[in-house]
Amino acid sequence: IAHPSISPGDFVMQEVVTKHHENYMFLWCIKFINNVKRGPFAEHSNQLWNISAVKTWTKVNQGLIKMYKAEVLCKQPVIQHFQFGSMLSFEPQPPPSTLFSTATPLNLPPPT
16 A cells, blocks of 8 residues: 555646556546646545545545445445336346456556
């Protein structure tokens, strides 16, 4: 989780993102945000700007996982009153014991 030369405050600097985005998914996401949004980073991505003030990557990691659990995993009605049909079908998932046995690596498209 720790990095020898990049600190959490560095990801708001364009030159750090440009240099390291191909090696780190987090920086690839920051590059995507920088390409899509306009204006000061602190205004269009306030939550990420706040994260840049955290002292260590361990704390950033803990905070992001905690936020993901609270905002995504703990929300019961993720999809509610949604009609599945021929355009968007619903495929039941295998039992949890076999769910992770066929995992494939994450393939991200190159940033634009």
